[in-house]
Amino acid sequence: MKTNHHISDALLLDYASGNLSEGWSLAVATHLALCPNCRRTLDAMEGAAGALLDKVVGEHPVTSNDWEAMKARIACEPVATAPARVAEKPVSRPSADATAVLPEPLRSYVGSDVSGLKWRALGRGAYQIRIDTGDPATQVRLLKIPAGKPVPEHTHVGRELTLVLSGSFRDGDDLFQRGDLEEADGNLLHTPTATEGEDCICLAVTEAPLKFSSWVVRMIQPILKI
C-alpha cells in the first residue's frame, strides 16, 4: 500500500539535522521505514548537508601532529570485521516477519509486535499503551480505536503526530491508512475517526502534558485566569 500523507519538509529537516527529540523522531523514523518516498527526501537532505560540509572553510588545517595522533588512535581500534553494525545494538530485538504490524524502530520500543501487547482500557472502547522514551518533552502512546469511533481525549496542545499502523482513520475529507502520518498543531481543530469495519492502531506522539492540564484545573483556569 502506498502512503499518501508524508512528513513535512520542515519536520524531516529537523530529523535529518539531528535536531528532533526522541519522541517525535520515533514517529518520523517509523514512517520512514514504511515510506520509500520520504526516504528519498531524507537522502536528498543528507546530500545537501554533505554538499554544505564540502564548502565549510576549515579554519585550521590538520597538522602533522594531528595526523600522528589520529594514526596512533586508529592503530588501537579493534579490527572491524564486515558486519560491524550488529555490534552497535546489543539489545535483543523482538523478532518479526514481513507481516509485522510494528516496524523497527517502534517494535523494539514496544517490546513485541501487536499480538503480544497488553492494552489498557482508555474508556469508550479505546485502548492505549504508553511507550517509554528518554524524552521528557513528549508523550508517546500506541492507541487502538474501535471501528467507527473518534480518537478519544483529543484535546491536545501544540504539535501532534499520528502514524497509522493498521486499519485507517478519517479526518475531514482525508483518509489515513497504514504508513500515513498526520501532522497537526494545536491550532487545528480536528476529529480523527476510525473507519468502519476495522479497529485502527496508531502511534500518537504529543507534547508532554503540562502539570495544569487535568480537567479540573482546565475548568477553573478561566476563572483563575492562569
Added chain:
Amino acid sequence: MSLAVSIMAGTCHKEEKVGVSLLARVQHGQRMKRTDRISTDQDIAQAELSRLLAAVGQDRDVNAFEAIFRYYGPRVRSFMAMKTRDTQLAEELMQETMTAVWNKAVQFDPGRGNVSAWIFTIARNQRIDAFRRRRPAFDENDPAFVRDNEPPADVELEGRQDAELLRKAMETLPPEQLDVLKRAFFDEASHSAIAEDMGIPLGTVKSRIRLAFDKLRTTLEGRR
C-alpha cells in the same frame, strides 16, 4: 551571527587544489570508472574520496585514510565548533567522528549518497551522542521495512550522479534559502530560533525550507 561557511560557486579554488592533491595521493593501480560523467573538480574530488573510502573499508588502507582525514578533519572540526562553540569539545568530536569513519568505512554504500553526505551523518550522530540524546532510526534489514520497488540499475553510478546533481542544484538556490539550511544543519537551530535570529516570521522559515527541497527534489526526479 556569521557563519564560517562559504557557499558561492566562485569560492571553489581551494577545492580544486584538494581535488588535485587527492588525485596525487592515489597510490594504487586501480583506475577510476569512466562510465560516469565527471565534469568538475568537485566531482573528481568526490569520486576520488569514494574510492579512498572504499580502500579504507576493504583494505584498512592507512594512506587512503590520511587523505580523507586531511580533507574532512578541518571541515568536521568547524562543523562541530558551530554548534558547541567550544574549541576543545569540537576537537574531541572531530576525532571521535574520524575514528568512527575509520571503523565504519566498510559500511559505506556508494549507492545511497556521496562520501560527504555519509560523513555528515556520522558527524551528526556523534554530536547527538555527545549531548546524550537518542535518535531512533529505521532498520533496512527489518522484515517489516518497505523497500523501494524501483531498484536502479547501477546504484553506485546513480548515487554519484544524484550527488552531483544535488550539488549543482544547491548552487542555484537563493542565498536566503541556503542560509536557512546552513543554520539548520550546522547550528542545529530550531526553526523558531532561526526565525528570531534572522528577524523573519516562522512561516517564512518553513516556506524557505519547502521551496529549497521542492527544487532539490524536482532536480532529482527530473533525471529519473
